[in-house]
Amino acid sequence: MFGLFRGYAYIMADSDGRVEEPAPLPDYSEDGVDLTLIRWMLSLTPAERLQFLEEWADDMLANRELNARG
Amino acid sequence: MPEGRLFSALRALAESGVEFIVVGGVAAVLNGAPIATYDVDLVYSRRPANIEALAGVLARMDAVFRAQPERRLQPAASHLAAGGHLNLLTRYGPLDLLGTIGRSLGYEELRSHSAEFEIGGGVRVCVLDLETLIEVKEQLGGEKDIAVLPVLRRTLSEIRKPRTSQK
Numbered sequence: 001m002f003g004l005f006r007g008y009a010y011i012m013a014d015s016d017g018r019v020e021e022p023a024p025l026p027d028y029s030e031d032g033v034d035l036t037l038i039r040w041m042l043s044l045t046p047a048e049r050l051q052f053l054e055e056w057a058d059d060m061l062a063n064r065e066l067n068a069r070g
Numbered sequence: 071m072p073e074g075r076l077f078s079a080l081r082a083l084a085e086s087g088v089e090f091i092v093v094g095g096v097a098a099v100l101n102g103a104p105i106a107t108y109d110v111d112l113v114y115s116r117r118p119a120n121i122e123a124l125a126g127v128l129a130r131m132d133a134v135f136r137a138q139p140e141r142r143l144q145p146a147a148s149h150l151a152a153g154g155h156l157n158l159l160t161r162y163g164p165l166d167l168l169g170t171i172g173r174s175l176g177y178e179e180l181r182s183h184s185a186e187f188e189i190g191g192g193v194r195v196c197v198l199d200l201e202t203l204i205e206v207k208e209q210l211g212g213e214k215d216i217a218v219l220p221v222l223r224r225t226l227s228e229i230r231k232p233r234t235s236q237k
Contacts, residue, residue: 033224034104042102042228046197047190053099054074057108 073191079110079131079162081193086127089115091184092197093171093206098218100187101200103225105218109164113198114150115177116169121150124167131160172206200226 027035041049073081076096083090091114092100095107114124125147135143136159145156145167153169153176170176183202186194198206204222207215 029220029224031220031224033220035224035228037104038102038221038225038228041099041104042225044102046100046187049099049102050077050096050189051074053096053107054076056106057076058074060106061108 075162076110077190077193079160079165080189080195081191082127082131082162083112083124084193084195086123086130088124088127089117089120089177090124090196091177091180092187092195093168093180093203094166095218097198097203098200098222098225100189100197101203101225102229103200103218103222105221109166111166111168113168113171113175113177113180116151116153118151121147124150128158128160131162131165133158133160133165135159136164172209175206200229 027039029035044052080092080096090112091097092110093113094109094111095105096110098105099107114120125145128145133145135141135145136157139159145158149156150167155169156167158165158167171180180198180202181196184196184198187197188194200222204219204226207219207222
């Protein structure tokens with residue numbers, strides 16, 4: 001599998017050269033908000049959203065600690 | 071589910087029967103907004119019985135004022151009754167207790183603008199709705215509040231769109 005950028009469209013082709021449908025462009029609002037991220041969050045339950053936030057925060061804090069140690 | 075710090079803090083408060091509403095960043099996330107936050111912001115009822123219950127659970131959570139954590143100053147019932155903003159540090163991380171938010175909106179005013187969410191393990195908490203959260207942030211008008219408004223507004227727009235995949 002390899003990917004090619006052709007203009008703004010991301011084209012995927014397998015080893016036989018069959019080209020898959022281009023992935024849709026990221027869907028941003030006019031003020032720059034990533035709507036795909038919002039839609040993904042809305043696909044989760046509140047418990048899953050909280051769990052994702054917890055994991056993200058833990059990762060960030062761990063990274064910060066590692067960088068603080070040099 | 072894994073019991074992270076935010077969940078554990080909310081569970082401790084909910085299981086103690088404390089009347090509170092989740093506001094701020096965690097409320098935004100529970101409503102589906104993809105934003106980041108490290109602390110839990112709550113508006114609590116200032117009824118005497120609730121103050122007593124809250125003081126009890128805060129003691130069990132080893133809560134101290136965050137400004138000078140080395141002094142280990144614990145919040146007293148009188149601090150809670152005063153209704154100001156208490157920035158605390160607990161065994162589960164930062165916890166901000168707010169008597170009111172926005173234009174002096176307290177627990178009683180906000181209760182009808184909130185909904186119960188199940189956050190895992192059968193724990194249910196009251197969470198401020200996104201419409202009111204946006205209004206409050208607009209009222210506050212701080213840089214941090216303004217910065218997050220586009221994401222909150224777009225999340226609300228997406229929620230209002232008919233969508234079958236939303237849970």
